[in-house]
Amino acid sequence: MRYILIGDSGHSKVIEDCIRANNHQVIAKLDDKYESVFKERACMKGPISAISDLLDEKTKIIIAVGHNAARRKITERLQLAKERYGTVIHPSAIISSSATFGYGTVVMPNVVVNADSIIGNHVILNTGCIVEHDCIVQSFAHISPSAVLTGGVSVQEGTQVGARSSVNPTIQIGKWTMIGAGSAVIDNIPDYVTAVGVPAKIIKERRTLND
Structure with a gap:
C-alpha cells in the first residue's frame, strides 16, 4: 500500500x-x-x-x-x-476482532482497543492509550498518549482526551471539548468546554474550535 x-x-x-x-x-x-x-x-x-x-x-x-x-x-x-482514505494501525497495537474503525483513522504503537468499541473517521488513538469495551470515539477525536477510556465511555466529535487522563465507565464527553492532561473524568462533560483536574472540572467554555 x-x-x-x-x-x-x-x-x-x-x-x-x-x-x-x-x-x-x-x-x-x-x-x-x-x-x-x-x-x-x-x-x-x-x-x-x-x-x-x-x-x-x-x-x-x-x-x-x-x-x-x-x-x-x-x-x-x-x-x-x-x-x-486509509486506516493505519501499528502492528504492536492490540485490537479486538469485534472493534470497528472508520476511515482516515490512525492507531499508534501499543494502543489497546477492546471488544465492541466503535472508532469513527479521522480519529487519532495515540501511543499507548487504552479504549476499553463498548466505547464510542467519534470522528476527529484524539485520545492522547496513555489516556484510558474505561468501559462504555462515549467521546463525541472533535474532542481531545489529554495524555494520561482517565475516564470512568459510561461517562459521556461532549463534542469539541478538551480534557486536560492527567485529569480524572468522573462526571459527564458537555460540548465546547475545557475541563481539567482530579476530578475534572470545567474551567472555560470554548468559543471556537481553535480555543
Missing part, C-alpha cells in the same frame, strides 16, 4: 513510522508550508494542492495533522470520497 500524508510535522513522523512498520510506503508528504514540489529521500514534498498530480487508485491518504479542527478543515477542503 502507498500513502500520501497531508501534513509534515512531528505527528506525521509517527504516522510514517506506523506505515513503514506495516511494510507500506509513504510516497509524499504535503503541507502548505511548502511553496513548490521537491523530492527528499525518495519522498515527494510540496503544497497540498499537489495532491491532484500524485493520487491514483493504489494510493491512500492520511490527514497527518494532530489538531482536530484542522484535520476536519482539510477534509472539507479536499472533498475526497471516503474510499480515498
Whole structure:
C-alpha cells in the first residue's frame, strides 16, 4: 500500500513510522508550508494542492495533522470520497476482532482497543492509550498518549482526551471539548468546554474550535 500524508510535522513522523512498520510506503508528504514540489529521500514534498498530480487508485491518504479542527478543515477542503482514505494501525497495537474503525483513522504503537468499541473517521488513538469495551470515539477525536477510556465511555466529535487522563465507565464527553492532561473524568462533560483536574472540572467554555 502507498500513502500520501497531508501534513509534515512531528505527528506525521509517527504516522510514517506506523506505515513503514506495516511494510507500506509513504510516497509524499504535503503541507502548505511548502511553496513548490521537491523530492527528499525518495519522498515527494510540496503544497497540498499537489495532491491532484500524485493520487491514483493504489494510493491512500492520511490527514497527518494532530489538531482536530484542522484535520476536519482539510477534509472539507479536499472533498475526497471516503474510499480515498486509509486506516493505519501499528502492528504492536492490540485490537479486538469485534472493534470497528472508520476511515482516515490512525492507531499508534501499543494502543489497546477492546471488544465492541466503535472508532469513527479521522480519529487519532495515540501511543499507548487504552479504549476499553463498548466505547464510542467519534470522528476527529484524539485520545492522547496513555489516556484510558474505561468501559462504555462515549467521546463525541472533535474532542481531545489529554495524555494520561482517565475516564470512568459510561461517562459521556461532549463534542469539541478538551480534557486536560492527567485529569480524572468522573462526571459527564458537555460540548465546547475545557475541563481539567482530579476530578475534572470545567474551567472555560470554548468559543471556537481553535480555543
